[in-house]
Amino acid sequence: MKRGEKIIEGVLFLCALITILTTVGIIWVLLKESISFFTEVSVFDFLTDKEWTPLFSDKHFGILPLLSGTLLTTVVAIVVALPLGLTIAIYLNEYAPKSFRKVVKPLLEILAAIPTVVYGFFALIVVTPFLQSIFPGLSGFNALSPGIVMGIMIVPFISSLSEDALAAVPSSLREASYGLGATKLQTSFKVLIPAASSGIISSVILALSRAIGETMIVAIAAGQQPRLTLDPTVPIETITAFIVQVSLGDVPHGSLEYKTIFAAGLTLFVFTLILNNVSFYVNRRYKLKYD
Amino acid sequence: MVNRVMETNKFKIQAKDIHAYYGTHHVIKGIDMDIKPNSVTAFIGPSGCGKSTFLRLINRMNDYIEGFTKTGDILLDDKNIYASNVQVEQLRKEVGMVFQKPNPFPKSIFENVTYGLKIQGITNKSDLEETAERSLRQAALWEEVKDDLKKSALALSGGQQQRLCIARTLAVEPSVILMDEPASALDPISTAKIEELIFELKEKYTIIIVTHNMQQASRVSDRTAFFYMGELIEYGKTKQIFLNPKKEKTENYISGRFG
Numbered sequence: 136m137k138r139g140e141k142i143i144e145g146v147l148f149l150c151a152l153i154t155i156l157t158t159v160g161i162i163w164v165l166l167k168e169s170i171s172f173f174t175e176v177s178v179f180d181f182l183t184d185k186e187w188t189p190l191f192s193d194k195h196f197g198i199l200p201l202l203s204g205t206l207l208t209t210v211v212a213i214v215v216a217l218p219l220g221l222t223i224a225i226y227l228n229e230y231a232p233k234s235f236r237k238v239v240k241p242l243l244e245i246l247a248a249i250p251t252v253v254y255g256f257f258a259l260i261v262v263t264p265f266l267q268s269i270f271p272g273l274s275g276f277n278a279l280s281p282g283i284v285m286g287i288m289i290v291p292f293i294s295s296l297s298e299d300a301l302a303a304v305p306s307s308l309r310e311a312s313y314g315l316g317a318t319k320l321q322t323s324f325k326v327l328i329p330a331a332s333s334g335i336i337s338s339v340i341l342a343l344s345r346a347i348g349e350t351m352i353v354a355i356a357a358g359q360q361p362r363l364t365l366d367p368t369v370p371i372e373t374i375t376a377f378i379v380q381v382s383l384g385d386v387p388h389g390s391l392e393y394k395t396i397f398a399a400g401l402t403l404f405v406f407t408l409i410l411n412n413v414s415f416y417v418n419r420r421y422k423l424k425y426d
Numbered sequence: 427m428v429n430r431v432m433e434t435n436k437f438k439i440q441a442k443d444i445h446a447y448y449g450t451h452h453v454i455k456g457i458d459m460d461i462k463p464n465s466v467t468a469f470i471g472p473s474g475c476g477k478s479t480f481l482r483l484i485n486r487m488n489d490y491i492e493g494f495t496k497t498g499d500i501l502l503d504d505k506n507i508y509a510s511n512v513q514v515e516q517l518r519k520e521v522g523m524v525f526q527k528p529n530p531f532p533k534s535i536f537e538n539v540t541y542g543l544k545i546q547g548i549t550n551k552s553d554l555e556e557t558a559e560r561s562l563r564q565a566a567l568w569e570e571v572k573d574d575l576k577k578s579a580l581a582l583s584g585g586q587q588q589r590l591c592i593a594r595t596l597a598v599e600p601s602v603i604l605m606d607e608p609a610s611a612l613d614p615i616s617t618a619k620i621e622e623l624i625f626e627l628k629e630k631y632t633i634i635i636v637t638h639n640m641q642q643a644s645r646v647s648d649r650t651a652f653f654y655m656g657e658l659i660e661y662g663k664t665k666q667i668f669l670n671p672k673k674e675k676t677e678n679y680i681s682g683r684f685g
Contacts, residue, residue, distance in 0.1 A: 307529035315542035
């Protein structure tokens, strides 16, 4: 082999190595700090205690309030994003003229490119007051408003990827359905969506991971009150918002309070890892089935 | 009344001065054609001659193709299928289609056969089962699949899949069946089965088949239409077209001198 080739090969290998090492490094730090956290707080308490007050004098380390906060905003987001995204995908794929689709799809994707801090303030300053005019009981900080805004932010994940999946369904299936007298709507729901289900499910899972990991919007508009509740109208705190709160605060390095963010981070990591794997599994399984 | 029906049924399909365009590309250049009920008509001609496009005009399958336009009328049972009050979904129940490549849905055999009924809102289980059996029998597939109707249609062989697609079309009880090279992706044995099927289906249906296979055209059809460069060069009894073509182009094509 030529020397130039070898150098290039080495550089490529190094690039690949850097990303792997970074991942390994992150997992290593997460695990190390979490393990040291769990030597002081039992895993059982962490998973079952209903209060999360590591910064108070009466310390409790139950992750459930943070998890419920994350779950709440994520569910609100997906309830907004799934119907909206899927409807857009069906419209773009089945009804809209090609030229229109070409313009609108990238425009929609801009939604995902807006800085999340902008979304956060939009939720706090525009959406929350608007919602308060409809539901007077709504707190200034709540799960509903950032959830909805987050839902809008992740719409393009679902609409774009689902549209790709729908477009990848062989046109022969579309024609078979039309040929039997099906309308466009029937064809979409009875043939295209089932046939594209693996892509659609992956798009939803990707959107879910994005919503679970989203930090800025919830940190700004959801409040900072860990609370075990499924009520979207009161202030809550998500895992990510808590990590921000502690990272930006003046918690001493190496203290137990400091280590809580790694335990919280690990929890978050486990969730997104599971979702990623589910997505991978769904994709592979259904691909095999339909090819 | 009876006489009138007899009279109006003289031709099942009538095409009147059809021109068709993809964008500015003129693909069908003024075709007139009358097709009798309960007959098999074969469309032959080299690739790109417009025969498939013409076929797909009969169930308005070209409607969704961007940039496609046409002039002229097509009458089905004396009614213009392009009239503004015609519901295209209704038309396609009347004019079924079988495609070049078998295209079963990635669903069970049963769901495939009953798809056309379900989208019409028929959910009665015994109705669906009856229709499934009847259509699969008509398509000569029943004996092979009756014990595993729940099996995925994709697990069938290509020939079986194509017969399933025919059964699926028959289930909605059309009066016309359009077949776009239905056997071109199949092996000779499956092809023979499809041809046999076409022969039997003729009793109840009006069939139009696009084919690249001259022998197939001569075996299955009553009348043959030869298309070339978007024009209908010759249209007549199959025997006459193959044994005694009137146009030189037709003779050259069927004797394999070009195409």
